[in-house]
Amino acid sequence: MTVTELGAAFTLRDARAIGVRKDQVYDLVARGQLDRLGRGVFVRVDLIDPAHAALAAAAAARPASTMCLTSALVHHxxxxxxxxxxxxxxxxxxxxxxxxxxxxxHSFEASTFAVGREFIDAGGGTEVAVYSAERTIVDSFRLMHLEGADVAHEALRRWLRRPRSSPSRLIRTAEAFPQALPRLRLALEALL
Incomplete structure (x- = not known):
């Protein structure tokens, strides 16, 4: 068995499905070819971008996993x-x-979960989900009580300085989250 038979991020269940035993997986961990990032979840160190390893592992365990909030703000x-x-x-x-x-x-409402969800390459052909810059800004305003007002306003200021930022696109995204819309409109009016 070689490490190339496994995906870039996988679970023990995935390994068993292709005939790789648990002891073989842990042998690869001991040799430094795999990292264990969660209970029964592994990534190949030769393929996964270290910046996205935890997200790739999360997606292997739960395919709906999507980078959000502060991590998504940093990503963007x-x-x-x-x-x-x-x-x-x-x-x-x-x-x-x-x-x-x-x-x-974090747990987000299922009815709006797909709003602004995009995919990026984490390495080795593994795609992981991240919320768009617009969705992440809306979430920062929506969850201001957790993230802080200064974080939301600074993210909006930085986003508005970008050449292709579109306040109307931001408002369209925010319309899916009625509780965030008034705060966001007020902030846009103050900054524009």
Whole structure:
């Protein structure tokens, strides 16, 4: 058995499905060819971008996993924060997997979960989901009580300085979240 038979991010269940035993997986971990990032979840160190390893592992365990909040702001260059863990959203009602020390789990409403969801390459052909800059700004305003007003306003300021930022596109995204819309409109009026 070689490490190339496995995907870039996989679970023990995935490994068993192709005939790889648990002891073989842990042997690869001991040799430094795999990293264990969650309970029964592994990534290939030769393929996965280290910046997206935790998200790729989360997606292997729960395919709906989507980078959100502070981590998504940093990904889009809208914040200089250094998160201690990757912020990952799952639809409300989905059980959060155990054993992920590098992931901070969040539950988002299932009816709006897909709004602004985009995919990026995490390496090795593994696509992971991240919320768009617009959705992330809306979430920052929507969850201001958790993220802080200064984080939301700074992200909006940085986004507005970008050449192709479109306030109308931001408002269209915010329309899916009526509670965030008034705050966001007020902030836009103050900055424009």
């Amino acid at each position: 260059g809208l914040s200089d924060a250094i998160p201690f863990a990757v912020d990952v959203a799952l639809p409300r009602g989905t059980r959060h997997p155990a054993g992920f020390e590098q992931v901070s789990w």
